[in-house]
Amino acid sequence: MDSSQLLGITTFTYLFSTILYAIIFIFKAKKLGPAATVFTIVAFLVQTAGIILRWQESYAMGYDHAPLTNMYESVVFFAWTIVGIYLLIEWKFKTRVIGAFAVPFAFLAMAYGSFASGINKEISPLIPALQSNWLIAHVVTCFIGYAAFAVAAGLGIMYLIKNMSDSRQTTNDESLLGTLPALKVIDDITHKTMVFGFLWLSVGIITGAIWANSAWGTYWSWDPKETWSLITWFVYAITLHARYTRGWGGVRIAWLAIFGFISVIFTYYGVNFLLSGLHSYGSG
Amino acid sequence: MQNKKNPIYSFFSSVKLALFTLFLLAITSIIGTVIPQKESFSYYVQNYSESAAKVFHVLSIPDMYSSWWFLGLLTLLVVNLIVCSFNRFPGVWKQIKADNLETPLTRLSKMRLKDKWVANTSEETLATELTQSLAGKGWKTEQRQRDDSLLLFAQKGAISRTGVYIVHASIIVIFIGALIGELYGFKGSVMLPETKTTDTIYAYDTQEPIPLGFEVRCDRFDLEMYATGMPKAYRSHLTILENGKVTFEKNILVNDPLTYKGLTFYQSSYKGYQDFLLKITDQESGEEETVIIPFQRRTNLATHKASIGIINAETRGQSVTRIKVWFDDEQGPASTFWLKAGDQATVERTDKKFIIAGKQMYATGLQVAKDPGVWVVYLGCGMMILGLFVAFFMSHKRIWLLLTKEDDKTSVMMSGSANKNKAGFEKMFFSLTTELKTDSDN
Ligand code: HEM
Numbered sequence: 001m002d003s004s005q006l007l008g009i010t011t012f013t014y015l016f017s018t019i020l021y022a023i024i025f026i027f028k029a030k031k032l033g034p035a036a037t038v039f040t041i042v043a044f045l046v047q048t049a050g051i052i053l054r055w056q057e058s059y060a061m062g063y064d065h066a067p068l069t070n071m072y073e074s075v076v077f078f079a080w081t082i083v084g085i086y087l088l089i090e091w092k093f094k095t096r097v098i099g100a101f102a103v104p105f106a107f108l109a110m111a112y113g114s115f116a117s118g119i120n121k122e123i124s125p126l127i128p129a130l131q132s133n134w135l136i137a138h139v140v141t142c143f144i145g146y147a148a149f150a151v152a153a154g155l156g157i158m159y160l161i162k163n164m165s166d167s168r169q170t171t172n173d174e175s176l177l178g179t180l181p182a183l184k185v186i187d188d189i190t191h192k193t194m195v196f197g198f199l200w201l202s203v204g205i206i207t208g209a210i211w212a213n214s215a216w217g218t219y220w221s222w223d224p225k226e227t228w229s230l231i232t233w234f235v236y237a238i239t240l241h242a243r244y245t246r247g248w249g250g251v252r253i254a255w256l257a258i259f260g261f262i263s264v265i266f267t268y269y270g271v272n273f274l275l276s277g278l279h280s281y282g283s284g
Numbered sequence: 285m286q287n288k289k290n291p292i293y294s295f296f297s298s299v300k301l302a303l304f305t306l307f308l309l310a311i312t313s314i315i316g317t318v319i320p321q322k323e324s325f326s327y328y329v330q331n332y333s334e335s336a337a338k339v340f341h342v343l344s345i346p347d348m349y350s351s352w353w354f355l356g357l358l359t360l361l362v363v364n365l366i367v368c369s370f371n372r373f374p375g376v377w378k379q380i381k382a383d384n385l386e387t388p389l390t391r392l393s394k395m396r397l398k399d400k401w402v403a404n405t406s407e408e409t410l411a412t413e414l415t416q417s418l419a420g421k422g423w424k425t426e427q428r429q430r431d432d433s434l435l436l437f438a439q440k441g442a443i444s445r446t447g448v449y450i451v452h453a454s455i456i457v458i459f460i461g462a463l464i465g466e467l468y469g470f471k472g473s474v475m476l477p478e479t480k481t482t483d484t485i486y487a488y489d490t491q492e493p494i495p496l497g498f499e500v501r502c503d504r505f506d507l508e509m510y511a512t513g514m515p516k517a518y519r520s521h522l523t524i525l526e527n528g529k530v531t532f533e534k535n536i537l538v539n540d541p542l543t544y545k546g547l548t549f550y551q552s553s554y555k556g557y558q559d560f561l562l563k564i565t566d567q568e569s570g571e572e573e574t575v576i577i578p579f580q581r582r583t584n585l586a587t588h589k590a591s592i593g594i595i596n597a598e599t600r601g602q603s604v605t606r607i608k609v610w611f612d613d614e615q616g617p618a619s620t621f622w623l624k625a626g627d628q629a630t631v632e633r634t635d636k637k638f639i640i641a642g643k644q645m646y647a648t649g650l651q652v653a654k655d656p657g658v659w660v661v662y663l664g665c666g667m668m669i670l671g672l673f674v675a676f677f678m679s680h681k682r683i684w685l686l687l688t689k690e691d692d693k694t695s696v697m698m699s700g701s702a703n704k705n706k707a708g709f710e711k712m713f714f715s716l717t718t719e720l721k722t723d724s725d726n
Contacts (some may be wrong), residue, residue, distance in 0.1 A: 041293055123512070124512075125512065126516060127514060127517065128539070153285065196676075199669075199672050199676060203669055206669065209661075214539050215539050215550065217651050219658065219661060222316060224468075227316060227349075231313050231314065234309055234310035237306055238306045238307060241299060241303055245299040264663075
């Protein structure tokens with residue numbers, strides 16, 4: 001077994017996981033719940049093994065760096081964090097239908113990493129600028145933030161869907177959307193997830209600044225990627241203030257969660273492929 | 285309090301203004317990520333149009349992040365933040381310092397979180413028991429007689445109310461740090477050939493010379509490659525000299541700069557020359573000489589009665605991997621040999637041995653920065669993380685227990701409140717009441 005096989009398997013297990021959660025949601029097949037959870041945990045462990053193995057492989061090739069340094073590796077880590085955060089939420093809030101809205105993001109990330117053209121899956125050595133522990137801290141913290149925002153966006157979508165339906169106020173199993181948690185609960189989890197993401201994004205921006213300063217002597221240079229991460233940070237700062245000081249909730253927060261995630265996607269992906277900048281992932 | 289009526293004051297202390305400013309900052313920041321920054325006027329004429337370029341110029345779009353209007357927005361945010369925080373903080377401080385044993389009893393009975401029970405002990409005994417069992421759970425209680433009842437109070441995390449203010453203050457601190465850097469710092473660069481010394485660098489934007497106040501010498505630059513041909517490391521050995529005396533030396537790498545007297549030297553680029561750097565050492569006397577010679581040229585040495593030249597070289601990409609050296613001290617036929625770049629070889633001549641080291645000559649590109657504000661910025665960053673953590677994950681939890689004599693029994697009314705994570709507090713509150721009930725039953 002090598003890491004690429006394990007990570008390849010992960011793509012399909014996350015697809016299967018997504019399908020399981022979708023079945024639970026659509027067919028109200030609550031009995032499948034534990035199976036979906038166990039399956040997702042196993043898939044998560046397989047991916048964890050894949051990431052560790054990839055690390056060892058790069059070590060064996062004499063490169064000695066954590067698998068977090070190109071677009072492919074970052075996408076893999078992104079998927080891993082999404083599932084990790086989702087499992088944490090499932091465990092903490094004892095609700096499984098969220099899986100139908102969160103795990104697809106992990107599948108999409110893995111599928112993108114595996115099948116999109118122009119993504120280099122090779123383990124490649126690090127150019128001098130990327131040889132820094134601050135870079136590792138930067139990537140890890142940013143992606144924990146991004147993954148939390150992905151889950152928050154999933155929750156936002158869930159909120160809007162439930163809010164549109166007649167069964168808005170119910171949480172019984174009679175109707176499809178009745179199986180979703182109460183609006184108030186979704187709203188609360190969305191907010192908590194965004195708060196969690198905001199903390200990590202802040203740490204991510206700060207560690208990125210420290211890295212830039214140790215490499216170039218400038219902690220902030222307004223390059224497009226930096227600027228977009230700041231824009232994203234502003235969006236979530238607005239969201240927190242609107243909720244905390246102006247009492248926003250429900251639909252507006254759900255939209256802001258989705259809108260914020262679009263900004264995340266642009267920071268992560270758009271900047272590399274649509275704009276130019278210092279960051280290395282764009283080269284594949 | 286009078287201040288609050290002042291319309292200017294209330295404008296600057298409103299959160300609506302903060303939302304508005306943050307929104308504008310987010311939107312306008314996009315411009316500079318789409319329109320390339322710091323290009324020449326003709327660049328914009330070429331890529332957009334004459335009139336667009338003029339509009340850009342008027343609105344300072346080509347350098348928008350230091351334009352008057354963008355800095356103005358940032359200033360507005362800071363002023364808003366300061367006024368708003370000054371406006372609210374006294375109230376928060378009052379809450380932290382409040383005497384919670386004076387809370388009106390009617391308010392206690394109206395609290396959402398409440399539980400009541402009756403214990404078979406006297407008021408005093410019960411108060412001692414409750415105080416003890418609360419102490420075992422980390423709650424420090426105070427008590428006071430209120431009318432006919434005894435009020436017990438305990439709290440946790442009062443200071444967590446300052447979290448938001450630590451975050452807000454951190455933003456101000458970061459701005460101050462950035463300002464210090466802007467006012468008292470500078471950025472420059474210098475291209476320094478191996479073996480050469482400089483006491484001057486060149487400003488980043490104007491290219492004007494900036495004296496360092498000391499000298500820096502590049503002793504050696506090395507370029508390491510991976511087997512794939514990708515660069516693995518750029519390394520410069522730098523020496524700092526003051527009045528001709530060596531005071532500091534260090535190998536610098538990308539991500540590992542040298543700092544001396546507040547100036548930091550970063551490895552940023554390099555340039556390869558057509559010339560070669562050769563060092564010739566007489567093994568016996570230890571006499572050594574360094575020469576720089578162009579490719580396929582030879583030169584006479586000053587210290588040794590000999591001449592040396594490079595007659596061939598192998599390259600990969602821009603860099604030379606092997607050189608063929610020609611050496612002649614007129615004692616027998618000239619020696620020729622291949623030398624791996626950066627290596628040395630011993631040459632045995634008739635009566636002398638020489639150690640010859642050679643490599644392609646490089647210049648190291650150094651970025652030089654002085655930023656006395658950077659530690660202030662880092663302090664602000666630390667405060668921000670601390671503040672966010674406190675604001676998000678800690679809450680101010682308060683509980684009151686009102687003990688009232690009822691014949692030989694005592695009735696207890698316990699109420700509680702928390703400013704954050706109310707669901708979590710509710711759970712904790714009811715498990716606490718359960719434990720207290722059983723504790724005071726025994
Ligand atoms: C980018 C800048 C800012 C950041 C990162 C920031 C951060 C925060 C955070 C993390 C909270 C706590 C929210 C919560 O607990 O859910 C908060 C609350 C608050 N912020 Fe800001 N803030 C910023 C700018 C501002 C500005 C400019 C104002 C000016 C009016 C402001 C006013 C407030 C107020 C009034 C609160 C509620 C405080 C309370 O009474 O508990 N913030 N802010």
